[in-house]
Amino acid sequence: MPRTSRRSARARQESGAMPLEALIFDVDGTLAETxxxxxxxxxxxxxxxxxxxxxxxxxxxxxxxxxxxxxxxxxxxxxxxxxxxxxxxxxxxxxxxxxxxxxxxxxxAGDVAPRPGVRRLIAEAHDAGLRLAIATTTRPGNVEALLGAMIGREALSWFSVIAAGDIVPAKKPARDIYDYALRELGCAASACVAFEDSANGVRAARQAGLAVVATPSFFLSADDVSESASVLSDLGEPGRPARRLAGWRFAKGYVDLAGLRSMLDEANEIKRKTSTGGSPRADAAAR
Incomplete structure (x- = not known):
């Protein structure tokens, strides 16, 4: 895994910050414009x-x-x-x-390409030892075909959990698919980030307690995804920054693991202050 400075690691431990353990991806519209x-x-x-x-x-x-x-x-x-x-x-x-x-x-037939930054971020997370999961309403066969076409058949083994289709009784915006993915991962919601493109998906992830990065897709560009921690045009690439639409700003101009860790710390701190009666809006504005 990438090294974290001793100072930042110690600060995270003292503050009770949760480490980033897993990334959970929606599929259609999030991984690619399908x-x-x-x-x-x-x-x-x-x-x-x-x-x-x-x-x-x-x-x-x-x-x-x-x-x-x-x-x-x-x-x-x-x-x-x-x-x-x-x-x-x-x-x-x-x-x-x-x-x-x-x-x-x-x-x-090759009629689809991953959205900007998707392939890079998945590979970075895999190389860093983070767990990867899918949480989607689409069928498992669709997921396998898309991952295989976008990244290669080996990418299927990178994902610890593929929660798809009718594996849960209620589909998004119900939280069930995310609850299932978290149980299978064995991770707390506060240690994971979800990636979505739609209002239904964001609502499901937020109800499950997850911080969300939203990248609205072509068909769902008018959806209200304001509950997300960050709303971007896409995940961005080095030399091709994402356009920030709302929420957390990634320092490098694209979504990377360091930025996700910082975003997650902020989201968890706001949640903690909210639960203890603090003023998260004032604290967030001051940062």
Whole structure:
């Protein structure tokens, strides 16, 4: 692991600061701008099932407020009353499985790239001995295909936990998927940072007690992610800084482990002062 100065290590110990132990990533929109491929796969699946349904981008942006692909189709049937909806309801699970196969084919065709800073930060965390986890509503097969395409098949072994799909009963914005990931990691929420792109994801992570770095994606750029510790255009790269939108400012202009440790210390200190009746807003403003 990278060396921390004796002074900073001693200061952290004396202050009771938790070390950074794990990074937990959402998948779609966070690791890569995958939603357009999901949209294409849904439309292809609809055609394959003899339906004339088409989800244009504006409609899909609205539908993304519903987490989970199967749930999204059911919501569409219930609220938009498309032609053939009554008959299609009985085939939703089959239709969604078909859509997943089509999406994985698009990913493996190389039609997606990681968002700026994602590959670098994951590699840095792995090399530093931090634990890595996934917390997502998408299916495990989608996660495996994306990680394999972005980083390589070896990246799958870097992740201690892949919490995906229907492994928990309630999907985001419920906290269940993050609670599950934390249990499997064996880490306290105060020792982890979550990465999200949506209001539903941020809400789930915050309810689980996690500090969040939000990088709003194309389809969810209007989402309210103000509960995040830091809101950025992306994770940034050396020589290509991220644009800070709100919250914590990373000194190097991109998200790195040292900056995450400092951000986490600040978030935990604010939480501590809030729980003891202090004034976290005044303290944060003074820093």
């Amino acid at each position: 939603e357009e491929l999901h949209r294409q796969a849904f439309n292809e699946a609809f055609r394959a099932f003899g339906l004339d349904w088409v989800w244009p981008r504006d409609l899909y942006r609205e539908l993304l407020g519903v987490t989970g692909g199967r749930e999204r189709i059911l919501h569409y049937i219930d609220h938009y009353a498309p032609a053939g909806g009554a008959g299609a309801r009985a085939k939703v699970s089959e239709m969604h499985a078909d859509k997943t196969v089509r999406y994985v084919k698009l990913i493996r």
